[in-house]
Amino acid sequence: MLWIVFSKPEKARIFRIRMFDEIQNIGINSIPIVGLLSMFMGGVIALQTASNMDSPFLPEYTIGFITRSSTILEFSPTIISLILAGKIGSNIASEIGTMRVTEQIDALEIMGVNSLSFLVLPKIMGAVVFFPVLIIFSIGLSLIGGWLSLIMSGLASTETYVLGIRSFFEIGNIVYALVKCVVFAFAIVSVSSFYGYYTKGGALDVGKSSTQAIVTSSIVILICNFFLTQMLLL
Amino acid sequence: MIEIKNLDKSFGDRQILFDINATFETGKVNMIIGQSGQGKSVLTKCIVGLHEPDNGAVLFDGNNFTEMDRVERKDLRKDIGMLFQASALFDSMNVEQNIMFPLTMFAKHSKKEMLNRVNFCLERVNLEGKNNLLPAELSGGMKKRVAIARAIAMNPKYLFCDEPNSGLDPQTAIVIDNLIREITYESNITTVVISHDMNSVIEIGDNIMFIHEGKDWWQGDKNSIIHTDNQEIIDFVYASDFMKEIKDSMKNNH
Numbered sequence: 001m002l003w004i005v006f007s008k009p010e011k012a013r014i015f016r017i018r019m020f021d022e023i024q025n026i027g028i029n030s031i032p033i034v035g036l037l038s039m040f041m042g043g044v045i046a047l048q049t050a051s052n053m054d055s056p057f058l059p060e061y062t063i064g065f066i067t068r069s070s071t072i073l074e075f076s077p078t079i080i081s082l083i084l085a086g087k088i089g090s091n092i093a094s095e096i097g098t099m100r101v102t103e104q105i106d107a108l109e110i111m112g113v114n115s116l117s118f119l120v121l122p123k124i125m126g127a128v129v130f131f132p133v134l135i136i137f138s139i140g141l142s143l144i145g146g147w148l149s150l151i152m153s154g155l156a157s158t159e160t161y162v163l164g165i166r167s168f169f170e171i172g173n174i175v176y177a178l179v180k181c182v183v184f185a186f187a188i189v190s191v192s193s194f195y196g197y198y199t200k201g202g203a204l205d206v207g208k209s210s211t212q213a214i215v216t217s218s219i220v221i222l223i224c225n226f227f228l229t230q231m232l233l234l
Numbered sequence: 235m236i237e238i239k240n241l242d243k244s245f246g247d248r249q250i251l252f253d254i255n256a257t258f259e260t261g262k263v264n265m266i267i268g269q270s271g272q273g274k275s276v277l278t279k280c281i282v283g284l285h286e287p288d289n290g291a292v293l294f295d296g297n298n299f300t301e302m303d304r305v306e307r308k309d310l311r312k313d314i315g316m317l318f319q320a321s322a323l324f325d326s327m328n329v330e331q332n333i334m335f336p337l338t339m340f341a342k343h344s345k346k347e348m349l350n351r352v353n354f355c356l357e358r359v360n361l362e363g364k365n366n367l368l369p370a371e372l373s374g375g376m377k378k379r380v381a382i383a384r385a386i387a388m389n390p391k392y393l394f395c396d397e398p399n400s401g402l403d404p405q406t407a408i409v410i411d412n413l414i415r416e417i418t419y420e421s422n423i424t425t426v427v428i429s430h431d432m433n434s435v436i437e438i439g440d441n442i443m444f445i446h447e448g449k450d451w452w453q454g455d456k457n458s459i460i461h462t463d464n465q466e467i468i469d470f471v472y473a474s475d476f477m478k479e480i481k482d483s484m485k486n487n488h
């Protein structure tokens with residue numbers, strides 16, 4: 001199936017247009033939810049870290065350090081991808097599934113269009129290109145959220161938080177986060193497209209496919225996350 | 235010319251089509267008729283490869299479609315226009331984009347030429363000026379007509395229409411019937427029409443194939459269908475009292 005998805009698009013111009021549409025659909029439209037989630041996530045991580053640090057031996061900048069590490073390593077790439085698996089996965093599976101049960105995919109095939117590549121490839125490319133942007137954006141907002149919550153609760157000062165964020169910084173961690181989110185983007189789109197494309201029956205089955213797509217892509221994300229962490233961090 | 239040889243098709247262990255043999259001639263309107271659920275739609279989908287037949291062969295002008303690989307099929311399909319029973323318009327595109335879609339994918343024309351072609355096709359199905367409506371904003375019959383316009387946009391060599399005038403009023407049905415007949419004769423294409431409508435069968439059917447219980451029960455032309463003594467066909471054609479009356483009055487006149 002993947003081999004057919006990656007066969008050469010019929011017309012480069014149409015492919016580009018469709019890819020930018022998908023970036024809009026998959027990426028730009030997810031910015032509000034990703035922003036909101038990241039702010040609150042960062043805020044909660046910072047608060048919890050601060051409230052759990054009773055020991056006088058731990059310097060205060062540990063709060064910033066831990067907030068940064070957990071955001072980059074796990075929360076932004078994995079949690080955001082899981083949320084997006086719900087949003088994007090159901091969207092893709094129901095869109096393609098509806099096209100299947102209303103014979104629109106058959107209509108494409110009859111015209112001599114490679115429907116799999118026509119429908120799925122722009123979505124995969126759009127997601128793979130735009131997920132890293134979303135994740136960087138999420139990391140940024142999460143750190144800001146952490147800062148705001150600390151300031152407002154008075155648990156740490158701006159200077160120590162920033163100091164913590166800047167200490168022991170490894171560029172490798174960002175690379176790790178980006179690799180993860182690209183893999184997750186690919187997993188979400190290909191799994192959901194698969195369920196949509198092979199929907200059989202009617203409108204009811206489109207709903208089932210879309211639920212299946214969310215469940216399976218979430219599981220795939222968790223499994224990939226485990227193995228990627230072993231491969232990249234250890 | 236399209237030839238079908240010994241075609242079988244089943245879904246799971248339910249066999250739908252049994253040993254179908256037929257020839258659809260070029261430059262003629264070939265009709266497939268039969269009761270609901272007898273396998274007419276399944277047969278056309280087997281012909282164009284949307285369903286894989288279990289056995290048998292389909293030949294397009296002598297080329298064995300059944301044995302072609304994906305790329306060869308794709309090339310042949312560029313010559314096929316198909317109207318689906320449920321229209322199958324692309325929801326996300328308006329009427330104009332739907333009809334223009336095959337042109338933008340494969341034809342090398344300027345935007346203006348394509349637009350002219352779209353408007354020409356819309357005119358032929360009596361929908362001029364409806365370019366910007368979305369499928370959700372169309373009535374069932376309008377969808378059908380847009381789908382016909384889309385099917386003929388590329389000047390196909392083979393045209394399949396699954397119930398082109400079901401859901402249309404008698405007047406519009408005649409417009410569509412005439413359109414199908416005209417383009418078949420004008421461009422000398424091989425047209426296959428599925429229909430329930432005896433009116434259009436008698437009006438435009440050059441060759442008629444009657445499918446019953448998944449078998450190619452009867453084949454002939456429109457004169458022989460009126461005079462046949464095959465009981466299943468008589469039941470099908472003269473199902474309504476009105477048609478029975480016509481038949482009786484024809485007999486009395488003779």
Ligand SMILES: Nc1ncnc2c1ncn2[C@@H]1O[C@H](COP(=O)(O)OP(=O)(O)OP(=O)(O)O)[C@@H](O)[C@H]1O
Pocket residue numbers: 245250268269270271272273274275276277319
């Ligand atoms: N995808 C499918 N899977 C399983 N069975 C199917 C499928 N498509 C059609 N069938 C079965 O095949 C039989 C023939 O269906 P088909 O759609 O060809 O009927 P038809 O002659 O076109 O009827 P109508 O005039 O009502 O459109 C039906 O009994 C239907 O239940």
Ligand SMILES: [Mg+2]
Pocket residue numbers: 274275276319396
């Ligand atoms: Mg049918």
